[in-house]
Amino acid sequence: MPQETVFSCTDFNTLLDTYLPKLGSVQRTRVLEAAAIAFYHQQRDWPVVQALVCDDAPQFKLLTDDLALCWVDEGRHYKKLSPLVAYHQQALDKFLDDFWDYYRELLTYRDFPSAEVARELKSKFWKLFDTKSGYEQLDERKRLTVAKASELLLVLEHPELPLHNNPAELAARTMVQRRNVSYATQTTEGTQAWDTFMSLVATTRKLEISFFEYMRDRISQIRAIPSLAQVIREKSSLIPLGWSWQLESLPTPNY
Structure with missing residues:
Protein backbone atom coordinates (compact mmCIF):
# COMPACT_ATOMS: atom_id res chain seq x y z
CA MET A 1 0.00 0.00 0.00
CA PRO A 2 1.16 3.60 -0.57
CA GLN A 3 3.06 5.09 2.37
CA GLU A 4 2.61 8.57 3.93
CA THR A 5 -0.87 8.79 2.39
CA VAL A 6 -4.14 9.73 4.08
CA PHE A 7 -7.04 7.58 2.87
CA SER A 8 -10.74 8.20 3.20
CA CYS A 9 -12.82 5.32 4.52
CA THR A 10 -14.01 4.54 0.99
CA ASP A 11 -10.47 4.55 -0.43
CA PHE A 12 -9.16 2.29 2.32
CA ASN A 13 -12.00 -0.18 1.91
CA THR A 14 -11.32 -0.26 -1.83
CA LEU A 15 -7.70 -1.18 -1.13
CA LEU A 16 -8.80 -3.95 1.21
CA ASP A 17 -11.20 -5.27 -1.44
CA THR A 18 -8.36 -5.26 -3.98
CA TYR A 19 -5.56 -6.82 -1.96
CA LEU A 20 -7.44 -8.82 0.69
CA PRO A 21 -10.72 -9.86 -0.94
CA LYS A 22 -11.10 -12.97 1.25
CA LEU A 23 -10.70 -11.15 4.55
CA GLY A 24 -13.45 -12.09 7.03
CA SER A 25 -15.68 -9.43 8.59
CA VAL A 26 -14.08 -9.70 12.05
CA GLN A 27 -10.54 -9.54 10.66
CA ARG A 28 -11.53 -6.62 8.42
CA THR A 29 -12.84 -4.73 11.45
CA ARG A 30 -9.55 -5.33 13.28
CA VAL A 31 -7.57 -4.00 10.30
CA LEU A 32 -9.74 -0.87 10.15
CA GLU A 33 -9.37 -0.31 13.90
CA ALA A 34 -5.59 -0.71 13.73
CA ALA A 35 -5.36 1.70 10.79
CA ALA A 36 -7.51 4.27 12.62
CA ILE A 37 -5.39 4.04 15.78
CA ALA A 38 -2.15 4.33 13.77
CA PHE A 39 -3.48 7.40 11.94
CA TYR A 40 -4.63 8.98 15.22
CA HIS A 41 -1.14 8.65 16.73
CA GLN A 42 0.68 10.17 13.75
CA GLN A 43 -1.71 13.04 12.89
CA ARG A 44 -0.95 16.56 14.18
CA ASP A 45 -4.36 18.25 13.90
CA TRP A 46 -5.53 17.13 17.36
CA PRO A 47 -3.56 16.50 20.58
CA VAL A 48 -2.80 12.82 21.10
CA VAL A 49 -3.89 11.62 24.55
CA GLN A 50 -0.97 10.12 26.48
CA ALA A 51 -2.88 8.31 29.21
CA LEU A 52 -6.34 6.83 29.52
CA VAL A 53 -8.10 5.82 32.76
CA CYS A 54 -10.59 3.06 32.01
CA ASP A 55 -11.75 -0.43 32.87
CA ASP A 56 -10.01 -3.52 31.51
CA ALA A 57 -12.08 -3.81 28.32
CA PRO A 58 -9.93 -4.92 25.36
CA GLN A 59 -11.07 -2.09 23.06
CA PHE A 60 -9.02 0.40 25.09
CA LYS A 61 -5.71 -1.40 24.54
CA LEU A 62 -3.05 0.45 22.51
CA LEU A 63 -5.13 3.63 22.20
CA THR A 64 -2.63 5.50 24.39
CA ASP A 65 0.98 5.06 25.45
CA ASP A 66 -0.06 4.71 29.09
CA LEU A 67 -3.14 2.93 30.42
CA ALA A 68 -4.36 3.29 34.00
CA LEU A 69 -7.07 0.96 35.27
CA CYS A 70 -10.02 1.96 37.43
CA TRP A 71 -9.65 0.80 41.04
CA VAL A 72 -13.40 0.97 41.68
CA ASP A 73 -14.02 -1.35 38.73
CA GLU A 74 -11.35 -3.72 40.05
CA GLY A 75 -13.04 -3.74 43.45
CA ARG A 76 -16.34 -4.78 41.86
CA HIS A 77 -14.79 -8.09 40.79
CA TYR A 78 -14.26 -9.00 44.44
CA LYS A 79 -17.78 -7.93 45.42
CA LYS A 80 -19.12 -10.50 42.96
CA LEU A 81 -17.60 -13.39 44.94
CA SER A 82 -20.23 -15.30 46.96
CA PRO A 83 -18.48 -17.62 49.44
CA LEU A 84 -20.66 -20.16 51.26
CA VAL A 85 -18.18 -21.31 53.90
CA ALA A 86 -17.89 -19.06 56.95
CA TYR A 87 -14.08 -19.12 56.84
CA HIS A 88 -14.13 -17.96 53.22
CA GLN A 89 -16.64 -15.22 54.04
CA GLN A 90 -14.36 -13.93 56.78
CA ALA A 91 -11.35 -14.06 54.44
CA LEU A 92 -13.22 -12.05 51.81
CA ASP A 93 -14.47 -9.47 54.33
CA LYS A 94 -10.94 -9.03 55.69
CA PHE A 95 -9.51 -8.67 52.19
CA LEU A 96 -12.13 -6.08 51.16
CA ASP A 97 -11.34 -4.01 54.25
CA ASP A 98 -7.64 -4.13 53.35
CA PHE A 99 -8.41 -3.40 49.69
CA TRP A 100 -10.27 -0.16 50.43
CA ASP A 101 -7.75 0.85 53.09
CA VAL A 117 5.84 6.57 49.88
CA ALA A 118 5.59 5.22 46.32
CA ARG A 119 8.04 2.42 47.20
CA GLU A 120 6.06 1.60 50.36
CA LEU A 121 2.77 1.46 48.48
CA LYS A 122 4.24 -0.77 45.79
CA SER A 123 5.49 -3.15 48.47
CA LYS A 124 2.07 -3.12 50.16
CA PHE A 125 0.42 -3.92 46.83
CA TRP A 126 2.39 -7.16 46.45
CA LYS A 127 1.79 -8.08 50.07
CA LEU A 128 -1.97 -7.52 49.70
CA PHE A 129 -2.49 -9.32 46.40
CA ASP A 130 0.28 -11.93 46.45
CA THR A 131 -0.61 -13.44 49.85
CA LYS A 132 -2.63 -16.67 49.83
CA SER A 133 -5.90 -16.55 51.76
CA GLY A 134 -6.94 -20.21 51.54
CA TYR A 135 -10.07 -19.23 49.62
CA GLU A 136 -9.34 -20.47 46.10
CA GLN A 137 -11.70 -18.16 44.18
CA PRO A 159 0.01 11.14 40.85
CA GLU A 160 -2.26 13.51 38.92
CA LEU A 161 -4.12 10.53 37.44
CA PRO A 162 -7.53 9.77 39.00
CA LEU A 163 -8.01 6.35 40.56
CA HIS A 164 -11.35 5.69 38.88
CA ASN A 165 -13.34 6.66 35.79
CA ASN A 166 -16.77 6.92 37.41
CA PRO A 167 -17.59 10.34 35.83
CA ALA A 168 -17.19 8.84 32.34
CA GLU A 169 -19.16 5.72 33.33
CA LEU A 170 -22.02 7.81 34.73
CA ALA A 171 -22.11 10.02 31.62
CA ALA A 172 -22.47 6.96 29.40
CA ARG A 173 -25.12 5.51 31.70
CA THR A 174 -27.28 8.62 31.26
CA MET A 175 -27.36 8.03 27.52
CA VAL A 176 -28.23 4.35 28.00
CA GLN A 177 -31.08 5.22 30.37
CA THR A 188 -29.93 9.40 11.54
CA GLU A 189 -30.73 13.09 12.01
CA GLY A 190 -32.57 12.29 15.23
CA THR A 191 -29.58 10.33 16.53
CA GLN A 192 -27.22 13.21 15.73
CA ALA A 193 -29.50 15.76 17.40
CA TRP A 194 -29.90 13.48 20.41
CA PHE A 211 -28.11 24.24 30.41
CA PHE A 212 -31.33 26.28 30.21
CA GLU A 213 -29.42 29.57 30.42
CA TYR A 214 -26.89 28.33 27.89
CA MET A 215 -29.60 27.39 25.36
CA ARG A 216 -31.46 30.68 25.91
CA ASP A 217 -28.19 32.56 25.43
CA ARG A 218 -27.49 30.79 22.13
CA ILE A 219 -31.04 30.93 20.73
CA SER A 220 -31.36 34.65 21.56
CA GLN A 221 -27.82 35.17 20.17
CA ILE A 222 -26.86 37.28 23.18
CA ARG A 223 -23.59 35.31 23.50
CA ALA A 224 -23.06 36.38 27.10
CA ILE A 225 -21.86 32.87 27.98
CA PRO A 226 -18.47 32.08 26.43
CA SER A 227 -18.06 29.03 24.23
CA LEU A 228 -17.85 25.74 26.11
CA ALA A 229 -14.48 25.07 24.47
CA GLN A 230 -13.12 28.31 25.95
CA VAL A 231 -14.47 27.48 29.42
CA ILE A 232 -12.93 24.00 29.20
CA ARG A 233 -9.54 25.47 28.26
CA GLU A 234 -9.69 27.98 31.11
CA LYS A 235 -10.66 25.38 33.71
CA SER A 236 -8.16 22.79 32.49
CA SER A 237 -5.34 25.35 32.67
CA LEU A 238 -5.89 25.47 36.44
CA ILE A 239 -5.45 21.70 36.81
CA PRO A 240 -1.81 20.49 36.69
CA LEU A 241 -2.52 17.54 34.41
CA GLY A 242 0.56 16.10 32.75
CA TRP A 243 3.13 17.64 35.09
CA SER A 244 4.75 14.28 35.89
CA TRP A 245 5.12 13.51 32.15
CA GLN A 246 6.76 16.90 31.67
CA LEU A 247 9.29 16.03 34.36
CA GLU A 248 10.12 12.82 32.49
CA SER A 249 10.81 14.76 29.30
CA LEU A 250 13.33 17.10 30.97
CA PRO A 251 17.00 16.30 30.24
CA THR A 252 18.91 14.55 33.02
CA PRO A 253 21.39 16.97 34.64
CA ASN A 254 25.04 16.13 33.94
CA TYR A 255 26.88 16.55 37.23
Whole structure:
Protein backbone atom coordinates (compact mmCIF):
# COMPACT_ATOMS: atom_id res chain seq x y z
CA MET A 1 0.00 0.00 0.00
CA PRO A 2 1.16 3.60 -0.57
CA GLN A 3 3.06 5.09 2.37
CA GLU A 4 2.61 8.57 3.93
CA THR A 5 -0.87 8.79 2.39
CA VAL A 6 -4.14 9.73 4.08
CA PHE A 7 -7.04 7.58 2.87
CA SER A 8 -10.74 8.20 3.20
CA CYS A 9 -12.82 5.32 4.52
CA THR A 10 -14.01 4.54 0.99
CA ASP A 11 -10.47 4.55 -0.43
CA PHE A 12 -9.16 2.29 2.32
CA ASN A 13 -12.00 -0.18 1.91
CA THR A 14 -11.32 -0.26 -1.83
CA LEU A 15 -7.70 -1.18 -1.13
CA LEU A 16 -8.80 -3.95 1.21
CA ASP A 17 -11.20 -5.27 -1.44
CA THR A 18 -8.36 -5.26 -3.98
CA TYR A 19 -5.56 -6.82 -1.96
CA LEU A 20 -7.44 -8.82 0.69
CA PRO A 21 -10.72 -9.86 -0.94
CA LYS A 22 -11.10 -12.97 1.25
CA LEU A 23 -10.70 -11.15 4.55
CA GLY A 24 -13.45 -12.09 7.03
CA SER A 25 -15.68 -9.43 8.59
CA VAL A 26 -14.08 -9.70 12.05
CA GLN A 27 -10.54 -9.54 10.66
CA ARG A 28 -11.53 -6.62 8.42
CA THR A 29 -12.84 -4.73 11.45
CA ARG A 30 -9.55 -5.33 13.28
CA VAL A 31 -7.57 -4.00 10.30
CA LEU A 32 -9.74 -0.87 10.15
CA GLU A 33 -9.37 -0.31 13.90
CA ALA A 34 -5.59 -0.71 13.73
CA ALA A 35 -5.36 1.70 10.79
CA ALA A 36 -7.51 4.27 12.62
CA ILE A 37 -5.39 4.04 15.78
CA ALA A 38 -2.15 4.33 13.77
CA PHE A 39 -3.48 7.40 11.94
CA TYR A 40 -4.63 8.98 15.22
CA HIS A 41 -1.14 8.65 16.73
CA GLN A 42 0.68 10.17 13.75
CA GLN A 43 -1.71 13.04 12.89
CA ARG A 44 -0.95 16.56 14.18
CA ASP A 45 -4.36 18.25 13.90
CA TRP A 46 -5.53 17.13 17.36
CA PRO A 47 -3.56 16.50 20.58
CA VAL A 48 -2.80 12.82 21.10
CA VAL A 49 -3.89 11.62 24.55
CA GLN A 50 -0.97 10.12 26.48
CA ALA A 51 -2.88 8.31 29.21
CA LEU A 52 -6.34 6.83 29.52
CA VAL A 53 -8.10 5.82 32.76
CA CYS A 54 -10.59 3.06 32.01
CA ASP A 55 -11.75 -0.43 32.87
CA ASP A 56 -10.01 -3.52 31.51
CA ALA A 57 -12.08 -3.81 28.32
CA PRO A 58 -9.93 -4.92 25.36
CA GLN A 59 -11.07 -2.09 23.06
CA PHE A 60 -9.02 0.40 25.09
CA LYS A 61 -5.71 -1.40 24.54
CA LEU A 62 -3.05 0.45 22.51
CA LEU A 63 -5.13 3.63 22.20
CA THR A 64 -2.63 5.50 24.39
CA ASP A 65 0.98 5.06 25.45
CA ASP A 66 -0.06 4.71 29.09
CA LEU A 67 -3.14 2.93 30.42
CA ALA A 68 -4.36 3.29 34.00
CA LEU A 69 -7.07 0.96 35.27
CA CYS A 70 -10.02 1.96 37.43
CA TRP A 71 -9.65 0.80 41.04
CA VAL A 72 -13.40 0.97 41.68
CA ASP A 73 -14.02 -1.35 38.73
CA GLU A 74 -11.35 -3.72 40.05
CA GLY A 75 -13.04 -3.74 43.45
CA ARG A 76 -16.34 -4.78 41.86
CA HIS A 77 -14.79 -8.09 40.79
CA TYR A 78 -14.26 -9.00 44.44
CA LYS A 79 -17.78 -7.93 45.42
CA LYS A 80 -19.12 -10.50 42.96
CA LEU A 81 -17.60 -13.39 44.94
CA SER A 82 -20.23 -15.30 46.96
CA PRO A 83 -18.48 -17.62 49.44
CA LEU A 84 -20.66 -20.16 51.26
CA VAL A 85 -18.18 -21.31 53.90
CA ALA A 86 -17.89 -19.06 56.95
CA TYR A 87 -14.08 -19.12 56.84
CA HIS A 88 -14.13 -17.96 53.22
CA GLN A 89 -16.64 -15.22 54.04
CA GLN A 90 -14.36 -13.93 56.78
CA ALA A 91 -11.35 -14.06 54.44
CA LEU A 92 -13.22 -12.05 51.81
CA ASP A 93 -14.47 -9.47 54.33
CA LYS A 94 -10.94 -9.03 55.69
CA PHE A 95 -9.51 -8.67 52.19
CA LEU A 96 -12.13 -6.08 51.16
CA ASP A 97 -11.34 -4.01 54.25
CA ASP A 98 -7.64 -4.13 53.35
CA PHE A 99 -8.41 -3.40 49.69
CA TRP A 100 -10.27 -0.16 50.43
CA ASP A 101 -7.75 0.85 53.09
CA TYR A 102 -5.07 0.55 50.42
CA TYR A 103 -7.25 2.55 48.01
CA ARG A 104 -7.51 5.34 50.57
CA GLU A 105 -3.72 5.33 50.94
CA LEU A 106 -3.42 5.83 47.19
CA LEU A 107 -5.81 8.77 47.42
CA THR A 108 -3.63 10.33 50.11
CA TYR A 109 -0.52 9.70 48.03
CA ARG A 110 -2.02 11.67 45.11
CA ASP A 111 -2.15 14.75 47.35
CA PHE A 112 1.31 14.23 48.85
CA PRO A 113 3.44 12.17 46.45
CA SER A 114 6.99 11.15 47.25
CA ALA A 115 9.41 8.48 46.04
CA GLU A 116 9.60 6.90 49.49
CA VAL A 117 5.84 6.57 49.88
CA ALA A 118 5.59 5.22 46.32
CA ARG A 119 8.04 2.42 47.20
CA GLU A 120 6.06 1.60 50.36
CA LEU A 121 2.77 1.46 48.48
CA LYS A 122 4.24 -0.77 45.79
CA SER A 123 5.49 -3.15 48.47
CA LYS A 124 2.07 -3.12 50.16
CA PHE A 125 0.42 -3.92 46.83
CA TRP A 126 2.39 -7.16 46.45
CA LYS A 127 1.79 -8.08 50.07
CA LEU A 128 -1.97 -7.52 49.70
CA PHE A 129 -2.49 -9.32 46.40
CA ASP A 130 0.28 -11.93 46.45
CA THR A 131 -0.61 -13.44 49.85
CA LYS A 132 -2.63 -16.67 49.83
CA SER A 133 -5.90 -16.55 51.76
CA GLY A 134 -6.94 -20.21 51.54
CA TYR A 135 -10.07 -19.23 49.62
CA GLU A 136 -9.34 -20.47 46.10
CA GLN A 137 -11.70 -18.16 44.18
CA LEU A 138 -10.39 -15.12 46.05
CA ASP A 139 -6.77 -16.12 45.40
CA GLU A 140 -7.52 -16.62 41.70
CA ARG A 141 -9.11 -13.19 41.53
CA LYS A 142 -6.05 -11.72 43.25
CA ARG A 143 -3.78 -13.36 40.66
CA LEU A 144 -5.76 -11.62 37.93
CA THR A 145 -5.25 -8.30 39.71
CA VAL A 146 -1.51 -8.93 40.02
CA ALA A 147 -1.36 -9.40 36.24
CA LYS A 148 -2.56 -5.78 35.90
CA ALA A 149 -0.18 -4.35 38.49
CA SER A 150 1.56 -1.88 36.14
CA GLU A 151 -1.76 -0.36 35.00
CA LEU A 152 -3.21 -0.18 38.52
CA LEU A 153 -0.03 1.34 39.97
CA LEU A 154 0.57 3.90 37.21
CA VAL A 155 -0.67 6.52 39.67
CA LEU A 156 2.55 6.03 41.68
CA GLU A 157 4.49 7.39 38.68
CA HIS A 158 1.87 9.97 37.70
CA PRO A 159 0.01 11.14 40.85
CA GLU A 160 -2.26 13.51 38.92
CA LEU A 161 -4.12 10.53 37.44
CA PRO A 162 -7.53 9.77 39.00
CA LEU A 163 -8.01 6.35 40.56
CA HIS A 164 -11.35 5.69 38.88
CA ASN A 165 -13.34 6.66 35.79
CA ASN A 166 -16.77 6.92 37.41
CA PRO A 167 -17.59 10.34 35.83
CA ALA A 168 -17.19 8.84 32.34
CA GLU A 169 -19.16 5.72 33.33
CA LEU A 170 -22.02 7.81 34.73
CA ALA A 171 -22.11 10.02 31.62
CA ALA A 172 -22.47 6.96 29.40
CA ARG A 173 -25.12 5.51 31.70
CA THR A 174 -27.28 8.62 31.26
CA MET A 175 -27.36 8.03 27.52
CA VAL A 176 -28.23 4.35 28.00
CA GLN A 177 -31.08 5.22 30.37
CA ARG A 178 -32.44 7.77 27.91
CA ARG A 179 -32.29 5.22 25.10
CA ASN A 180 -34.11 2.60 27.19
CA VAL A 181 -36.90 5.01 28.14
CA SER A 182 -37.58 6.32 24.63
CA TYR A 183 -36.64 3.20 22.66
CA ALA A 184 -33.93 5.02 20.66
CA THR A 185 -34.40 7.27 17.63
CA GLN A 186 -36.01 6.73 14.24
CA THR A 187 -33.63 8.60 11.89
CA THR A 188 -29.93 9.40 11.54
CA GLU A 189 -30.73 13.09 12.01
CA GLY A 190 -32.57 12.29 15.23
CA THR A 191 -29.58 10.33 16.53
CA GLN A 192 -27.22 13.21 15.73
CA ALA A 193 -29.50 15.76 17.40
CA TRP A 194 -29.90 13.48 20.41
CA ASP A 195 -26.15 12.97 20.78
CA THR A 196 -25.49 16.69 20.42
CA PHE A 197 -27.95 17.73 23.10
CA MET A 198 -27.01 14.94 25.52
CA SER A 199 -23.39 16.03 25.15
CA LEU A 200 -24.34 19.66 25.79
CA VAL A 201 -26.33 18.72 28.89
CA ALA A 202 -23.46 16.67 30.32
CA THR A 203 -20.81 19.26 29.44
CA THR A 204 -22.66 22.25 30.88
CA ARG A 205 -23.35 20.28 34.04
CA LYS A 206 -19.65 19.47 34.48
CA LEU A 207 -18.75 23.11 33.87
CA GLU A 208 -21.42 24.26 36.37
CA ILE A 209 -23.30 26.20 33.69
CA SER A 210 -27.09 26.15 33.54
CA PHE A 211 -28.11 24.24 30.41
CA PHE A 212 -31.33 26.28 30.21
CA GLU A 213 -29.42 29.57 30.42
CA TYR A 214 -26.89 28.33 27.89
CA MET A 215 -29.60 27.39 25.36
CA ARG A 216 -31.46 30.68 25.91
CA ASP A 217 -28.19 32.56 25.43
CA ARG A 218 -27.49 30.79 22.13
CA ILE A 219 -31.04 30.93 20.73
CA SER A 220 -31.36 34.65 21.56
CA GLN A 221 -27.82 35.17 20.17
CA ILE A 222 -26.86 37.28 23.18
CA ARG A 223 -23.59 35.31 23.50
CA ALA A 224 -23.06 36.38 27.10
CA ILE A 225 -21.86 32.87 27.98
CA PRO A 226 -18.47 32.08 26.43
CA SER A 227 -18.06 29.03 24.23
CA LEU A 228 -17.85 25.74 26.11
CA ALA A 229 -14.48 25.07 24.47
CA GLN A 230 -13.12 28.31 25.95
CA VAL A 231 -14.47 27.48 29.42
CA ILE A 232 -12.93 24.00 29.20
CA ARG A 233 -9.54 25.47 28.26
CA GLU A 234 -9.69 27.98 31.11
CA LYS A 235 -10.66 25.38 33.71
CA SER A 236 -8.16 22.79 32.49
CA SER A 237 -5.34 25.35 32.67
CA LEU A 238 -5.89 25.47 36.44
CA ILE A 239 -5.45 21.70 36.81
CA PRO A 240 -1.81 20.49 36.69
CA LEU A 241 -2.52 17.54 34.41
CA GLY A 242 0.56 16.10 32.75
CA TRP A 243 3.13 17.64 35.09
CA SER A 244 4.75 14.28 35.89
CA TRP A 245 5.12 13.51 32.15
CA GLN A 246 6.76 16.90 31.67
CA LEU A 247 9.29 16.03 34.36
CA GLU A 248 10.12 12.82 32.49
CA SER A 249 10.81 14.76 29.30
CA LEU A 250 13.33 17.10 30.97
CA PRO A 251 17.00 16.30 30.24
CA THR A 252 18.91 14.55 33.02
CA PRO A 253 21.39 16.97 34.64
CA ASN A 254 25.04 16.13 33.94
CA TYR A 255 26.88 16.55 37.23
